[in-house]
Amino acid sequence: MPVLVENDAAWAGALSAGLPAGTQVVTSIDQLDNWLANQDAEYAVVLGPNTDLADCTALAERVVRTYPTIGIVLLRHDLTSDVFQAAMRVGIPAVIAADDIAGMTAAVERSRQMWEAVRGPVPEGGRDGKVISVVSPKGGVGKTTIAVNLAVALSGSGAARVCVVDLDLAFGDVAITLQLIPEHTIIEAIEAEEHLDFSLLETLLTRHTNCFILAAPTHPEGKDRISPALIRRVLKILRQHFDFVVVDSSPAFDDQVFEALEETDECIIVATLDVPTVKNVKIALETLDSLNLVVGRRHLLLNRADDEVGLTAANVESLLKMPVSTALPSASAVANATNHGKPIVLSRPDHPVSKALVLLAQDLARTTMNGSATSRAATPIETDQKRRSFGRLRK
Template sequence: MPILVEADSTTAGVLVNALPAGSPVVSRAEDVDGLLTGRGHSSVVIGPTIEMATAAALAERIRVGHPATSVVLIRHDLEPNVFAQAMQVGITAVVAADDQPALNTALSRARGTWEAIHGPTNPGERDGRVFTVFSPKGGVGKTTMSVNLSVALAKTRAEVVIVDLDLAFGDVAITLQVIPERTITDAAESESDLDFSLLQQLLTRHESGVSILAAPTHPEGRDQVTASLARRVIQTLRRHFDYVVIDTPPGFDDQVLGAFDETDECVVVATLDVPTIKNTKVAMETLDLLHLIPNNRHLVLNRADEEVGLSLANVEEILGMPVEVSLPSSTAVASATNHGRPIVLSKPDHAVSKAIEAFARTLAGNAATPTSTAPAKRGLFGRQKK
């Protein structure tokens, strides 16, 4: 999947529509490097407002560090010296800002190069990203975050599946008010020949477009889902969805550890109470010891406005990581849960919804893309001028 780098949010909103759904978008060239260290990306598309010197430096870093990734440069003016500069730093294609066919050709050639090096991807397969929502404690807001994050991602036209790995007491289905006919337990019988066509039959679709792989209906179903099955399920789903969001039980179990092996971004939910912060600290140290997700952990402080003697600054100091999102306590959140319509859907203008949507864009590397301004149809600048 390509990565788009473009500083101007309107331009980014137009360009991203010309890329496969779910392509990450960043506004600064230096943010591309972090994305490239995760899952493979066949190309980086540099938008027209990125300065040539910045584009050249990025292309040089990619050429040396990620030789299988092609760089496509989009410019408003195709002056001859642009081609010369592009060649010097190994940019594979220079495309005019209004030339979608040329962009498509460049992207498909990039994919060809990628596959020649890394092996073919089956037609229609994706390289989806896995976001795991975690806390060692119960009741802190993991499911609330998983569900709202999934819905927020689905609003960006991406294909999203939420996997309920709280195998004994999962409540993703009830939170979204769906009644699943099949659950993850049904995958256990076919673990050895699990494929997407089988998994597809186990998914329940929510009105938001999010697909749900529900937890077993009874706690004992948990024992049938081994850690290797959990991993296999995630590996299979990520090839068919842009995002796989995983809700987890409190703390580590084998299945959660299996999921961590597949996780690109870990969302750590905490609240302002000493036992939660202490256990979160221990959990982060455990992840360090196991070398799991060392870099891509994101701290969310839920109910951050509660006056309980601990401050946001205390939390950051104890955990040694910044709070990326802080969500206030609000009866609207609990009421949305109780009515089976996540707050991001039922009250999109609520502060909590806006914070979660902004976080979803950041996680997706999509901070530069205002979804509301993106045109519904695919097309570059030429078609936008009306």
């Protein structure tokens, strides 16, 4: 995908119209450096007409050295000989008048062709993002809190594109946790199911400063109208356009959650120090095993890990036969942050809960997939039966 550097919002809007959907817009060269360090499929940098020329040429020198497959397109209000000379000196191949949108589009397209000649086809949507799901067979254990904070941490102040999908389809509260009032929800994707694409899905997203969200239906009855196939399609499309898709889920391990897990790269399983929760997490793990889902890609998160309730983290590890990869203490600051609509990683970055979640986000961002996300031993019929029997166990 191309990246546009432009600090004037009106110009950024006008230029974006001539660039492919999914183009990232940043307002400074610093943000661009940050962005490029975290991306692998950018093929063009468009330097907007209001970006300082000296900054542009310094940037071009760095890009030519560090990312030789990225094409640079320099837009200027005045095409003077000084501009052309400066561009030539640092090897900028395209210098175009700011109002020549067609010229910019053509130059960006040439950059894409050059990139593909060297590196092969640009991934559809420009990305092959990672899907991270936060699950637990219990409610109130911290799934939404963890999902939202992870999303903010993963975004790294705008260095990565992140979308949170609220799959607690009956009682989703991702939006309210971020103090957002969504105008659209996933329910509006139903009609378009067959021909759903990113241009439509994008209109259903709600923007937060650090990420996007796809909100759950506003009424619980909407849940039954959303098919597992739609969930799969939504995640498949989103991962092509975001670096991370974070899925928050319902306490029921229902078909929609199972379908999301089929598309999941890394799965955070949330437990707390109480016997019923640990018992249900154990059953959930056994079910995931029998469905061959997210095998080798599960991370046990123990929330409120310092509660003194007669059960310890060591007990949980031995009961569940897996190590606790992240332990979060109980802290009133977490609930306080939720009530103020500001995730704790933003409001209290030095808090131990924030530090642990940022570390987890860094680990997840580093982890590479160790196998196909969809390798399944069970046949679809077996899978269906196992899912249903888990549903019965849950009731």
